[in-house]
Amino acid sequence: MALTELTPADRHRHVAANFTDRVRATKRWDVPTPVPDWTARDVVRHLVEWLPSFLAAGAGVELPGGPGVDDDPVAAWQVHCDGVQALLDDPATPQRTLVNQHIGEVPLDQAIDRFYTSDVFMHTWDLARATGQDDRLDNDFCEELLAGMEPLDEVLRSSVQYGPRVPTPDGADAQTRLIGFIGRDPFWTPA
Numbered sequence: 001m002a003l004t005e006l007t008p009a010d011r012h013r014h015v016a017a018n019f020t021d022r023v024r025a026t027k028r029w030d031v032p033t034p035v036p037d038w039t040a041r042d043v044v045r046h047l048v049e050w051l052p053s054f055l056a057a058g059a060g061v062e063l064p065g066g067p068g069v070d071d072d073p074v075a076a077w078q079v080h081c082d083g084v085q086a087l088l089d090d091p092a093t094p095q096r097t098l099v100n101q102h103i104g105e106v107p108l109d110q111a112i113d114r115f116y117t118s119d120v121f122m123h124t125w126d127l128a129r130a131t132g133q134d135d136r137l138d139n140d141f142c143e144e145l146l147a148g149m150e151p152l153d154e155v156l157r158s159s160v161q162y163g164p165r166v167p168t169p170d171g172a173d174a175q176t177r178l179i180g181f182i183g184r185d186p187f188w189t190p191a
Helices: 008-025 040-059 073-089 108-131 139-158 174-181
Strands: 097-100 104-107
Touching: 008 073, 008 108, 040 073, 040 097, 040 108, 073 108, 097 108, 104 108, 108 139, 108 174, 139 174
Parallel strands: none
Antiparallel strands: 097 104
16 A cells, blocks of 8 residues: 555655664764754654653653654664654554644644654655665655645744755655755765
8 A cells, every 4th residue: 555545654664664664774874964053863853752741742642752753863763753653553543643733633643643643754755764774765755745745845944843945856756856846955975
């Protein structure tokens, strides 16, 4: 089944497994990434640290805590990832609601899918590119994310979560266009 057709729980399972593979294969955590001023460790830190407060404030959900990213980025990611997957696998999660002043009320599983799983998906490219691993992303999911984000261009840029859009060549594939849209140079390589 295509990534675009999966349930939020199954999409997270797939996307997180790809990111986990990149995390486990990372040998140097201090290497720069395509995100300015971030190292490979900072990519993991971002994903591990922003979601817990989002879930706690919006849905009263407390994810399990693990080791710090500075101490053990692999274990920190794994504990976090397992906690998110357990939440998504809970049959009660789709009936729960996340409330946020910027997005309103959204079913909890859809909020995680839309904001977090897609973030893991995009940051897989950052970590892979920084550490010399396979950085190919699912083309159909890239196309779907890009189609959903492009109408929100102004809102996304004003959120300061994305850098300025990087122009891409005519006829570029969906991954290249998505990476450029979120403010990364799709042709970035480590120095």
